[in-house]
Amino acid sequence: MATTDDPLLLLRHSIAAGSKIIPTTSADSSEEAPLSAATHLVFTHPSRIAVPIDAPTRFTSSEGKAVDVRSIYFAWLNREFAIPEYNAVAAKLNDEMAGAATVHMFAFVERLVLFTFLEGAQEESEFIKPSAGDKDATTGAGAAATGATLKVSQAVLSRAGRGTLDPRLAQIYNGERRMGDRNTILRGIKPTDFSHVRKLAAPFMTRKPGGPPLAAGVNGANPSLALNQKPARRPDPIILLSPSASALLRMSNAKAFLEGGRYTPPDHNSTSTMLHISRLIKDIDPARPMRFILVEGPEQFKPEYWNRVVAVFTTGQAWQFKNYRWSNPAELFKHVLGVYCGWRGDQPPEAVRVFGHKVLTCSVEKWRDPGQPGAETSRWRDREVVEAIWKGIEGNMRAKGWRKDAAPSSI
Template sequence: MATSVTHDPLISLRRSIASNSPPTPTASPDGSAPELATENLGVATHLHFTDPEPHTIALDTPTRFISSDQPVDLRSIYFAWQKKDVNIPDYIASAQALNDELGGTDGAGAASTVQNLVFVERLDLIAWLEGASDESEYIKGLESDKSAAKLAEVASGAAGGVSTVPSGIAGARSGKQIDPRLQQIYNLERKMGDRNSILRGIKPTDFSHVRKYSETFFKDRKKSSHPSTAPSTTTTTSLASRDKKPGRRPDPIILLSPSASSLLRMSNIKSFLESGIYIPADSNLAGSSATANILHVSRTLPSIDGQRSFRFILVDTPEQFKPDYWNRVVAVFTTGQTWQFKSYKWQNAPDLFKNALGIYVGWRGEDVPATVKGWGRGVTSAQIEKWNPQQGISGRWRDREVVEGIWDRVEESMRSKGWVSHVLWVLIPTSRSSASQKPVLGPPDPYIDHLIRNY
């Protein structure tokens, strides 16, 4: 059936995930035939959705998700979401096996393969599908957003706005014949936008980059500011609170130790940080998949932002990191083995723990390694009771206290390193008459504030 804006493949898949009614792969465009339902994407040709209304979309339908300048088909998107908890080698192997089963062509003889998404693209896609993020740099806007593009053309002078009036007597007289060469010159003149188009700009506008660059200046100003500047801070906070569409907040990252001797690994870290219960990493009771290479944990940090929870990303290797990801690393679990840091941005432990909180977790009653003690106050140590197989989970009532202490230290470290609630500051010149003067940090002036509140 035809895909409309209402039945956009990405929106349909996101709605079905949010309503806990995932789509059903089927081998027929008629999704109402249960006998044709199949879990095998090598056989299925369509996805049948039930929310908000029953409809079916072909798996080879191109989506608005762009990878390598090409739209990714719905089959690859659905397959990436199905394999969200597997590691990269298993994901690639599963994609190859599915491509072998597809045989490289669909029933119509056209190319039909599952496209491998790189780690960053797959992470961004899964976050958007599960509702953890409302925007994605890889997803194009809908056709209904053309009005925003039209505003952009008007603002740039490419279209609309106030047309220029040809100068001279020949151009002023509409009834007089204009020389063809002169008309070519007039056609090349740039059309100017009117005051409304220039002031309004493009919707929606993302000011998250302003917040990103202003946090560093805001932190330095907060340390050296006089108490008399407090009213300005309060005013700025109230201005930011009126912003109905705050920019996307980056997710903080916690790095785990990949060492086999670590008490906390990818298989048991989620139950430890979320439920406050330690379970051995190699136990069948561990809640997380032992093969998962990325996990998410949500936690509210009242002293930073009591309104929204932070979504922490848990990984045990930085091999897929972009350079700016290191600015989001807030904590590093370590066993005291320095080889863990060889692939880090800061390979020297003292430098690493100046930029991120170090966490060592060991057994109660055992000594903390000398290397960990030598790293100083940048590393916090915690001790948990040894696992008793006879008591099992019922004997882990003291773990919650340890976990809360770890979260307190993470919150304190994040707050000291500039993780604050959405307080918007902008860079403005100290004097409008001096263009060469360096900008200083200050509250938004009325003009910029007007633009922000109207976007």
């Protein structure tokens, strides 16, 4: 078969030269048409040649059937697609042709061989039948050359003679193994089922506190791995302060009061949004202090954070609870300890008294300017108030199920 009559070589030469390939509706037309309606493929290099688009080629499928020109050209146009994406666009083209013709669905190895041939990196393959000229060249070469000599096809030599490929480079290409890219290597004809990996991983999976149960038949703990497992990290308890400007405890002075046992007036210019304080809760974990998180509002809360709230400081104003999980104070203080701090000698607000015994009421000595005589003599009571607050928080934590290595799953 002459080069001008071989669609594979015409396509290969056109790709190497970068010339235009036009699907048309007739052999004489030069107007581009969609592949679903085209009847011919027009090559413009080295001269204008029109080939019927349904003509068979020397490329054969795994079943031994000759693949037509349309399928070869369509595969080259979509060479960047992985197998699943390519099959999808090929199926779409088949639907557009409505049974008049069908595009061949190339397998992984078929595509790899086709692309390496069209790119000029391979000459021979079990999928490509040799042309008559190649057979004659092989016979002559076998009579005149030794088995150690690499055979270079007449098509490559003719292309090399025009200056597009060095003959020595053509010999190297003939012995080269095409590797492909990550898409062609990692993706095959069928999707890989990795469901068996779940069974292999099951012994290494343990149930987290508060997490969903493991699949049926999976043990929550593997005795053989017990020595290698790290202890679960205990989540930090959360204390909500009142954002009210009239609250005695704000972000600016809560740490000094609850951790240091000394009251100072709040700084209303403070911009802190979160604090950490440490306290040893002996009945829960006598070995290490617990770290508490102090915030003024639950705006950044995830739903599970509410299970870690151990106290809510309030001034009795109901608007404080608007964005809480339980916006009704009576319902809120069934789940969380309430704390009200007021001045010693002043009566708590009526709203706090309505909340009932679920709200711990504490009285702090009124603040006096340290420059006044005797201002420091009453500050010793601050420590007494702080210990009463922590006693209430500790009792509430024990009742809700706090342990040294875990928080309660619900409150």
